Each structure stands twice: as C-alpha cells, then as structure tokens.
Amino acid sequence: MATVVSSRALTLKRAIFIAAVFEFVGAFFVGxxxxxxxxxxxxxxxxxxxxxxxxxxxxxxxxxxxxxxQHAATFFGFPVSTTxxxxxxxxxxxxxxxxxxxxxxxxxxxxxxxxxxxxxxxxLVSYILFQTIRKFxxxxxxxxxxxxxxxxxxVFVQCTIIVLSVIYKGLKNLHLDFPFTQALLIxxxxxxxxxxxxxxxxxxxxxxxxxDEQYVQVEKVFAILQVYTASYIAFAHGANDVANAIGxxxxxxxxxxxxxxxxxxxxxxxxxxxxxxxxxxxxxxxGYKVIETIGKKITEITPSRGFAAEFATASTVLIFSKLGxPVSTTxxxxxxxxxxxxxxxxxxxxxxxxRNIFASWFITIPSAAFLTVLIYWIMVRLSSx
Numbered sequence: 523m524a525t526v527v528s529s530r531a532l533t534l535k536r537a538i539f540i541a542a543v544f545e546f547v548g549a550f551f552v553g554x555x556x557x558x559x560x561x562x563x564x565x566x567x568x569x570x571x572x573x574x575x576x577x578x579x580x581x582x583x584x585x586x587x588x589x590x591x592q593h594a595a596t597f598f599g600f601p602v603s604t605t606x607x608x609x610x611x612x613x614x615x616x617x618x619x620x621x622x623x624x625x626x627x628x629x630x631x632x633x634x635x636x637x638x639x640x641x642x643x644x645x646l647v648s649y650i651l652f653q654t655i656r657k658f659x660x661x662x663x664x665x666x667x668x669x670x671x672x673x674x675x676x677v678f679v680q681c682t683i684i685v686l687s688v689i690y691k692g693l694k695n696l697h698l699d700f701p702f703t704q705a706l707l708i709x710x711x712x713x714x715x716x717x718x719x720x721x722x723x724x725x726x727x728x729x730x731x732x733x734d735e736q737y738v739q740v741e742k743v744f745a746i747l748q749v750y751t752a753s754y755i756a757f758a759h760g761a762n763d764v765a766n767a768i769g770x771x772x773x774x775x776x777x778x779x780x781x782x783x784x785x786x787x788x789x790x791x792x793x794x795x796x797x798x799x800x801x802x803x804x805x806x807x808x809g810y811k812v813i814e815t816i817g818k819k820i821t822e823i824t825p826s827r828g829f830a831a832e833f834a835t836a837s838t839v840l841i842f843s844k845l846g847x848p849v850s851t852t853x854x855x856x857x858x859x860x861x862x863x864x865x866x867x868x869x870x871x872x873x874x875x876x877r878n879i880f881a882s883w884f885i886t887i888p889s890a891a892f893l894t895v896l897i898y899w900i901m902v903r904l905s906s907x
Contacts (some may be wrong), residue, residue, distance in 0.1 A: 523809075525828030525859065526752045528817030530893070534810060541756045541809075542802040548760030549798035553768070553789075564609055565616035567773075567783050569624045578777040579768035580619050580894075584611035587893035588766075589619065591886065596808045599815040601883035603850035607890045608766045609633055613893030618898050637883055640838060640849035641857025648834035648861035652897035655826055656865070666736040674721040680747060680833060682713035684754045687840040716884045751832040758839070759851050764797040771796070784798035808884050816856060819875045821863030829857040853883065 523537040532540070569865055570577040595602040603676040609630070616625040662668040686709035689700055700708070731739055752782040768789055823831070835855045842849040856879060863871040 523752055523756065524813040524815075524817035524855070525823050525831050526817075527750055527813050528823040528864040529741075529748065529825045529828040531744065531748050531825050531828065534813070537752075537813075538806055538809060540753060542805055544753050544756035545760035545801045545805060546798040548757040548762075549764035549801055550791075550794050552757075553764040553794045563626055563629050564612040565620070565624050565626065565690075567789035569620035571783050574781060574783050575775045576619055577783060578774045579905070580612075580615035580898055581773045583894045583898035583901060584890075585616050585767065585770045586897055587611045587614070587890050588641055591890045592711050593808070595882055595886075596804075596811055599811040599819075600879060601812045601816050601852045601856055602882050603852050604763055604766050605850055606637075606883070606886045608770070610887030611889030611894040612770075613887060614894035615748050615898055617891070618895045632791070636842070637853065638827055640842060641855045641860070643841070644834050644838045644857035645861030645864065647837055648858040649829045649865045651834055651864050652865045655830060659707040660781075660826065664736065665740045666731045669728065669740045670724040673724050673743055673747075673810065674717040677720040678713040678717035679807065680751060680891060681716040682709045683833075683837055683840065685709040685712050685760070686749070687754075687836070696746070725799070741825040744829045748825050748829040748832055751829065751836055755832065755836055755839075755851065760798065760801055763851070764794065764801060767800060768793050768797040777862070812852075814858055815875065815879070816885040820856070820859050820879075821866070821870050821872065823859070823862070827862045831855065833860040836862065865903060 526532045527534050527537045556719055567577055570580075585608075588604070588611040591601065591607050591611075592604060613625060613630060614862065659665055659668045659672055662793070670738055674722045686705055689705050689708060772787055772789045775790070775793065776784055821827075832855075835858045838854050838858070840848060860871065860876060
C-alpha cells in the first residue's frame with residue numbers, strides 16, 4: 523500500500539483498512555492448511571528425530587529471533603523481508619542444533635539469489651512500463667483522450683495477469699490447479715469482460731476536459747487501477763506469507779501434541795487466525811513506517827508511477843512463482859519503485875535511502891541467524907538445569 527498512500531490514491535487510514543481486510547482474508551481463508559514442519563526446507567528435521575523437543579526449541583528460537591529483527595527493522599522504517607528473516611533464523615538454528623550437514627545449502631543459495639534478481643527485474647519492468655505510459659499517454663497533446671482509449675487495454679492486461687496468477691498455481695491452497703491453457707483461457711475471458719466494462723464507463727465520460735485539468739483526470743484513472751492491483755498484492759501476500767509464522771508454530775504444536783516429528787502436518791484454524799490477526803496488527807501499528815520509506819523517501823510517486831510499480835511487482839512475483847523461485851514481495855516492490863524513479867532520471871532517487879535499504883537486506887539473514895543461535899543456546903541451557 524506504500525505507493526497508493528504516497529500517490530494520494532487513498533488516505534493512510536483507508537489504505538490500512540483495505541490492506542487489513544485483504545491480508546486477513548488471504549491469510550485465514552487461503553493460507554496453507556498443510557505445511558512443512560520447516561519453512562522453505564532450509565533444515566532437515568530428521569536430524570532431530572531422537573530429540574524432538576530440540577526441534578521445538580529451535581522453532582521457537584527462530585520465531586522469536588525473526589520477530590525481534592523484524593520489529594527493530596520496521597521501527598526504523600527498513601522494508602526487510604519476513605521470508606528472509608525466518609530463513610536466516612532457521613539457518614542459524616540448523617548450524618547450532620545439528621551442524622553444517624543439516625542445512626540445505628542449495629536451497630539457501632536459491633533464496634539468496636532472489637535478493638538481486640527480483641528487485642532488478644521489478645525495476646526493469648516498472649521502468650519499461652512507466653516509459654510506455656509516459657510516451658503513449660502523458661506526453662500526448664490530449665492525455666485524457668489517450669487514457670480513455672488506453673484504459674480498456676490496460677484493464678485487460680491487469681485483469682488477465684491477476685486472474686492468471688490466482689488460478690494457475692498462484693494460490694495453491696485454493697486448489698485451483700488448472701492446466702495452463704485452461705487457466706489462460708479463463709483469465710483472458712475475464713480480462714475481456716473487464717475491458718468491455720471499462721470501455722463502456724470511459725465512453726460515457728466527458729471528453730472535453732480543459733487542458734489544465736487533463737493530467738488530474740488521467741491520474742485519477744490510474745489511482746483507481748492502482749488500488750485494484752495493490753489490493754490483489756495484499757491478498758496474495760497474506761495467503762503466501764502467513765506460512766512464515768504459522769509453519770514453525772504448527773511444528774511446535776505438533777511436537778508437543780505427538781512428541782514425534784511429522785514432515786507434513788495439518789494447521790488448525792486457530793493458528794491461521796493467529797497469523798492473520800498478527801499481520802493485521804503489524805500493518806495497523808508499525809506499517810506506516812515502511813509505507814513512508816517505500817512510498818515517500820525513495821522517489822516521488824504519482825498514481826501513474828504507483829500503478830507502474832504495483833503492476834511490475836505483481837507481474838514479477840508471478841513470473842518467479844511460476845519458475846518455482848521464492849522471492850520477496852517487499853524486495854520486488856522496492857526495486858519497482860526504484861525503476862519508476864530511474865525512468866525520470868537518477869537525480870529523482872534518494873540514493874542514501876536506497877543504500878540503507880540494501881544494507882538492511884544484506885544483514886537480515888546473518889542477524890536473524892545470530893539471534894536464533896543466542897536464544898536457542900539460552901533455552902537449551904535453561905532446560906538442562
């Protein structure tokens with residue numbers, strides 16, 4: 523919601539309310555009901571089969587360490603990845619609890635590569651998209667007339683991408699596992715429907731807008747499109763990222779209940795509820811700090827620029843999801859905002875803020891790992907007393 527607020531498409535209160543609704547619905551109703559005991563497969567839980575209580579200690583230590591790091595980073599407004607924090611925490615626990623052989627180094631390498639690839643691709647897509655918007659709409663003699671003609675096409679692409687990402691293995695917990703051809707046909711059909719409705723709405727709008735009002739009207743159209751894309755990202759984020767918290771919680775719950783290690787476990791609804799509520803509380807209290815950093819401190823955002831960044835983020839995350847590569851929505855969004863700013867010239871970017879953001883990314887995994895080692899060591903020592 524950062525670009526939606528900074529572009530004034532929505533007020534902060536309305537943006538938080540809409541995001542809270544979509545995040546919670548995604549987390550509770552579409553969040554994973556069956557999850558691996560160890561998120562992302564960073565460590566092999568079978569190393570602890572003889573002492574399952576140590577795995578429970580490790581999961582708790584990882585959760586607490588990731589939470590401490592995330593709270594500290596968010597307090598200072600740094601948009602760090604929750605996924606990378608929990609991955610770093612599990613990495614530290616694996617090294618401390620079972621040694622180097624317990625860590626899936628190849629998986630860790632794949633996740634780490636997302637630090638670089640996803641922000642770069644997000645920046646590239648948003649740069650190209652905003653340059654296209656500027657050339658074919660904003661730079662025209664009659665930009666309002668240009669947006670009335672382009673809006674149905676933009677909505678078609680937007681709707682098709684969003685629908686495709688939902689029904690083609692994008693949100694696997696919906697069990698909408700359509701073949702790609704069928705999923706594409708459904709997405710294109712709904713895209714055409716949405717485009718047709720948009721064309722009818724734009725056709726009825728007045729076309730004799732005063733010259734000095736045209737850019738205002740154009741940005742109003744992009745503001746509406748921006749809210750739709752941001753709401754989808756919030757829904758998908760809640761559905762996918764709630765597992766970062768509930769995965770270790772579900773593992774602890776299972777170990778306490780059965781005193782054994784089960785590779786895949788059912789997640790009780792109350793744990794999903796807790797994860798969804800946690801996301802909403804975080805958004806409602808500390809969320810404004812990260813919203814301010816991404817939306818206001820990197821570069822100036824208008825609805826057209828915000829739409830380019832939001833759409834680039836949604837498209838990039840979709841592409842990587844289909845490739846089976848885990849990426850951070852947060853990192854991708856930051857890259858997309860940078861790409862929009864770069865399209866207007868490097869002088870429009872706050873390089874000091876960008877440098878600090880990148881630094882916070884690189885310390886996420888080692889910091890979370892160190893905190894986990896410390897907390898796990900204390901818990902094991904206390905349990906032996």
